[in-house]
Structure formats: structure tokens, C-alpha cells
Amino acid sequence: MIEFHNVTKIYSSNGTKALDNVTLSIAKGEFVFIVGASGAGKSTFLKLIMHEESPTKGSIIVNDMHLEKLKRRKVPYLRRTMGIVFQDFRLISKMTVYENVAFAMRCIGKKNATIKKRVPYILELVGLKDKANDHPSELSGGEQQRVALARALVNNPSLIIADEPTGNVDPEMSFEIMQLLSEINKRGTTVLVVTHEHNLVENFSKRCIKIDDGRVISDTGVAPEMVAI
Numbered sequence: 001m002i003e004f005h006n007v008t009k010i011y012s013s014n015g016t017k018a019l020d021n022v023t024l025s026i027a028k029g030e031f032v033f034i035v036g037a038s039g040a041g042k043s044t045f046l047k048l049i050m051h052e053e054s055p056t057k058g059s060i061i062v063n064d065m066h067l068e069k070l071k072r073r074k075v076p077y078l079r080r081t082m083g084i085v086f087q088d089f090r091l092i093s094k095m096t097v098y099e100n101v102a103f104a105m106r107c108i109g110k111k112n113a114t115i116k117k118r119v120p121y122i123l124e125l126v127g128l129k130d131k132a133n134d135h136p137s138e139l140s141g142g143e144q145q146r147v148a149l150a151r152a153l154v155n156n157p158s159l160i161i162a163d164e165p166t167g168n169v170d171p172e173m174s175f176e177i178m179q180l181l182s183e184i185n186k187r188g189t190t191v192l193v194v195t196h197e198h199n200l201v202e203n204f205s206k207r208c209i210k211i212d213d214g215r216v217i218s219d220t221g222v223a224p225e226m227v228a229i
Contacts, residue, residue: 001159001190002026002049007058009044009214018044020214021058026192028158031185033201034194036211042194045211046163049192050082051075063158080108083152087164089144091136097123097147098132104151118154126150126180142173149180153189160184162193166200178204 002025009019019041026032036042047053048060051067060067063081070078091100098119105115123129126146136144145165152160162181166174178193178200185191195201201208210218 001028001030001063002192003059003061004048005059005061007048007055007060009041009048009053010056018214019048019055022214022216023058024209024216024219026190028190029185029188031182031191031204031206032193033204033206033208034192034211035196035198035201035208037196040211041214042211043163044214046161046192046194049161050084051078080155081158083155083157083160085145085148085152085160085162085165087167089136089141089148089168091144091147091151093136096133096135097128097139097150100136100147101150101154104154108155110155122150122154125153140173142169142176145169145173145177146180149177153184157189159190159192162191164194164196166195166197171199174200175203182206 004022004024007019007022008017010017022045034042034045044053048055048067049062051070055068062078065074065078067078092103095103101119101122102115105118120129120132123132126149128143128146128150131139131143136147139147145168149165160181165181166177169177174197181191181193182204208218208220209216
């Protein structure tokens with residue numbers, strides 16, 4: 001699913017070494033937390049997976065695609081295998097909940113008949129079936145994040161990447177969102193969550209990778225063994 005082999009990333013603009021000789025693999029169907037302080041290298045790690053950045057050294061394989069050899073015209077095909085959930089939701093304010101989720105399907109050319117069948121199913125999955133005609137401004141922060149999750153799920157990706165998905169919601173909703181991601185993972189989707197919330201990591205016994213100063217300093221199978229952040 002995801003393989004990093006001796007990956008180093010140095011930004012040429014300022015000489016910052018964001019990742020330093022990282023080697024790891026994440027198997028299909030895993031649920032993995034990525035933790036670390038601000039500036040540790042987490043964002044660069046995600047950008048490399050999404051092919052927003054390229055490694056300075058080393059090789060990366062995501063969903064059987066060798067990213068250092070990937071041609072620009074193939075990048076959209078890589079990203080179609082992923083669903084991305086951002087901390088700031090990134091919903092389109094003028095669109096309803098239904099339209100925001102449907103938009104992700106229209107972007108890849110899905111037919112209206114398919115959209116009309118798929119979107120209600122996904123909204124029910126995330127508990128928003130009754131909010132389909134509401135606009136983002138009418139929703140709570142937790143509801144907006146669930147819309148963002150629905151949008152990420154609607155094209156049936158093999159990988160969900162959640163970048164600080166609970167950063168703008170209250171603790172109770174944070175737990176609900178993580179439970180929802182866990183349920184999605186049980187259906188076979190690989191889930192990668194970047195978070196700074198230690199309590200969430202402790203409550204979900206999942207693999208946890210800690211990055212510090214561009215290096216993987218711990219990689220555990222269960223959260224209680226994680227080095228304190």
C-alpha cells in the first residue's frame with residue numbers, strides 16, 4: 001500500500017531537511033496514527049504520499065505506483081485512489097451538503113444516476129442523511145468534518161488520509177470522528193491519521209508512528225507503548 005525506502009526530503013528553497021532516511025511500510029487495511037511535534041516532518045510525509053512533493057533521495061510506492069517515476073499526467077489517477085480529510089474542512093459554502101459530496105464524483109466524471117445512488121448512501125454512513133439540503137454554515141464543526149469525510153469516501157478510495165481531522169471540533173466529536181474512521185477501516189479501507197491528540201491515540205489501539213526531526217523514532221503496534229509526545 002505505502003512503502004518508503006531510505007527517503008530523504010530536503011527543500012531546495014531553504015535547505016531544510018524535512019525527512020531524513022525514512023524507511024517504513026503500511027499494509028493494505030491498516031489503521032495508522034502519525035504523530036509528532038510541529039515541524040517534525042508529518043506534513044512533508046503526507047505531501048510525498050500525495051505526490052505534492054518529490055523525495056530528494058530514496059523511493060516511494062503508493063498503491064503499486066512508483067512515485068519517483070510517476071509522470072505528471074498520471075498524478076490524478078494516483079489521487080483518485082485516495083480520500084483526503086483536512087482540518088479546515090474545505091467545503092464549498094454555496095453548495096449544500098449533498099452538492100459538496102456529489103461534486104467530488106462529478107470531478108472524476110461519474111454519471112448523475114451513479115451520483116444519485118451513491119451520495120445518499122455515504123451521507124447515511126456518516127450520519128448526515130437528514131442534513132443533505134443544509135449548507136455548511138448551518139452545521140456544527142463536527143457535522144462539517146463529517147461532510148468532509150463523506151466527500152473523501154464517496155469515490156470509494158483504497159486509502160483515507162486524515163490530516164488533523166479533529167483539530168477544529170470538541171473532544172466528544174473528536175472521539176466520534178475517530179470511531180467513524182475506525183468503522184471505515186473495518187470495511188477494508190486503509191486509514192492514515194495525522195494527529196497531535198495523545199488521548200485519541202491512547203483510546204484507539206492502533207499502530208502509531210512517531211516522527212521527530214524528520215526521523216521515525218518509534219513505530220508501535222499499539223498506542224499505549226507510544227513514546228510520550
